[in-house]
Amino acid sequence: MARWPGGTPERLQEAAIELFTERGYERTTVAEIATRAGLTERTFYNHFADKREVLFPGQDSFIAGVQDALGRAPTEQSPLEAVRAVFTAGSDWLDQRRNAAERRRHILDAHPDLREREWAKLAALAAAIADALRGRGVPEPAATLTAGVSVTAYHCAAARWLADPQHGTFGQHLHASFDELHRTARNW
Amino acid sequence: MARWPGGTPERLQEAAIELFTERGYERTTVAEIATRAGLTERTFYNHFADKREVLFPGQDSFIAGVQDALGRAPTEQSPLEAVRAVFTAGSDWLDQRRNAAERRRHILDAHPDLREREWAKLAALAAAIADALRGRGVPEPAATLTAGVSVTAYHCAAARWLADPQHGTFGQHLHASFDELHRTARNW
DNA sequence: GCAACTGATTACAGGTTCTGCAATCACTGT
DNA sequence: ACAGTGATTGCAGAACCTGTAATCAGTTGC
Numbered sequence: 001m002a003r004w005p006g007g008t009p010e011r012l013q014e015a016a017i018e019l020f021t022e023r024g025y026e027r028t029t030v031a032e033i034a035t036r037a038g039l040t041e042r043t044f045y046n047h048f049a050d051k052r053e054v055l056f057p058g059q060d061s062f063i064a065g066v067q068d069a070l071g072r073a074p075t076e077q078s079p080l081e082a083v084r085a086v087f088t089a090g091s092d093w094l095d096q097r098r099n100a101a102e103r104r105r106h107i108l109d110a111h112p113d114l115r116e117r118e119w120a121k122l123a124a125l126a127a128a129i130a131d132a133l134r135g136r137g138v139p140e141p142a143a144t145l146t147a148g149v150s151v152t153a154y155h156c157a158a159a160r161w162l163a164d165p166q167h168g169t170f171g172q173h174l175h176a177s178f179d180e181l182h183r184t185a186r187n188w
Numbered sequence: 189m190a191r192w193p194g195g196t197p198e199r200l201q202e203a204a205i206e207l208f209t210e211r212g213y214e215r216t217t218v219a220e221i222a223t224r225a226g227l228t229e230r231t232f233y234n235h236f237a238d239k240r241e242v243l244f245p246g247q248d249s250f251i252a253g254v255q256d257a258l259g260r261a262p263t264e265q266s267p268l269e270a271v272r273a274v275f276t277a278g279s280d281w282l283d284q285r286r287n288a289a290e291r292r293r294h295i296l297d298a299h300p301d302l303r304e305r306e307w308a309k310l311a312a313l314a315a316a317i318a319d320a321l322r323g324r325g326v327p328e329p330a331a332t333l334t335a336g337v338s339v340t341a342y343h344c345a346a347a348r349w350l351a352d353p354q355h356g357t358f359g360q361h362l363h364a365s366f367d368e369l370h371r372t373a374r375n376w
Numbered sequence: 377g378c379a380a381c382t383g384a385t386t387a388c389a390g391g392t393t394c395t396g397c398a399a400t401c402a403c404t405g406t
Numbered sequence: 407a408c409a410g411t412g413a414t415t416g417c418a419g420a421a422c423c424t425g426t427a428a429t430c431a432g433t434t435g436c
Contacts, residue, residue, distance in 0.1 A: 039385080116308040120300075122307075144340075188268050230395095383431100391422105404410080
């Protein structure tokens with residue numbers, strides 16, 4: 001018998017999402033989150049760097065995964081093709097979590113501080129991609145630009161995926177975004 | 189004779205930059221900034237929404253200006269051309285403030301919280317541009333994508349402008365970024 | 377069997393950020 | 407004179423976050 005029930009960070013995340021949904025992000029204190037999870041405020045900060053981070057579980061490992069996958073992508077792919085393929089490979093994972101993503105999006109949209117953190121995560125993703133591209137021999141500023149453009153397309157696809165009343169798959173929106181990118185690029 | 193010496197926000201900004209440079213962002217309290225400016229902590233918060241905002245003066249009006257200029261850009265320009273032209277129009281303004289920009293960059297680079305705010309400002313800029321493009325009749329998702337790509341190029345240009353040991357003008361780096369964008373787009 | 381170790385949790389104290397509210401006070405217009 | 411304006415201030419307090427040390431069930435080494 002374990003001394004402490006497992007899944008502490010998960011319990012904190014669930015409690016946080018419940019409370020944020022019920023009464024909003026600002027009107028919820030960290031102490032309340034911890035209490036609902038059967039823990040104390042101090043324990044919350046043992047698992048999350050700050051109050052916002054509880055809404056971004058696994059983001060850092062996702063970013064690391066993208067960077068890693070890009071490192072082993074076939075060399076004959078162009079940089080943008082490689083990134084696009086890596087994103088596409090992870091699209092099923094997202095589709096299976098649409099409900100959770102929708103609830104999370106609601107909370108994020110309601111508070112600027114949380115969107116700020118989201119942009120920070122996207123910037124970190126772009127930095128990781130740029131790093132991987134440089135590792136593939138892409139020179140600057142092409143690496144940074146390609147990474148930024150890719151993340152823009154990714155983010156745009158994610159937004160439209162969640163806003164889509166027809167509930168199309170993330171993969172469909174991803175391809176639509178990248179295709180639109182090619183189309184508009186032709187008019188430059 | 190005015191009751192209070194003028195330029196309160198400017199004095200707070202100068203005091204903040206001095207202190208952040210001397211002992212770092214984290215080791216400087218808002219009370220210390222206010223005291224150095226001959227004011228109180230409460231007055232600081234009358235002028236800035238939070239501690240970080242003191243390093244982003246006039247950003248919101250800059251964003252509004254970009255949006256406004258885009259609204260009156262000639263219709264025969266393609267969306268990306270229009271944005272590029274608006275950015276170029278403001279490049280002299282930046283060149284005249286290179287020193288201040290360098291000091292500010294040093295402070296920003298040293299603390300993640302500040303970079304987070306910077307990304308939030310860039311995201312706000314992208315949103316404003318997307319809005320202006322939609323006003324020009326650009327449909328979604330092209331508007332959002334073009335705006336995102338533009339801001340990526342802008343940000344990349346700004347970074348390289350400040351990192352350039354040859355001290356090239358911002359306009360040169362801006363054009364280099366946009367040209368590189370065209371070049372890489374051809375390999376997609 | 378027993379002691380030392382481990383590692384998650386907890387208790388506590390305290391600094392900092394940020395907000396709400398009411399008061400001050402020189403200047404302004406009537 | 408005299409009320410109005412508006413920037414500043416004082417004060418109280420909630421919430422966020424951190425450092426440090428204590429607790430204690432389970433595990434390991436002997």
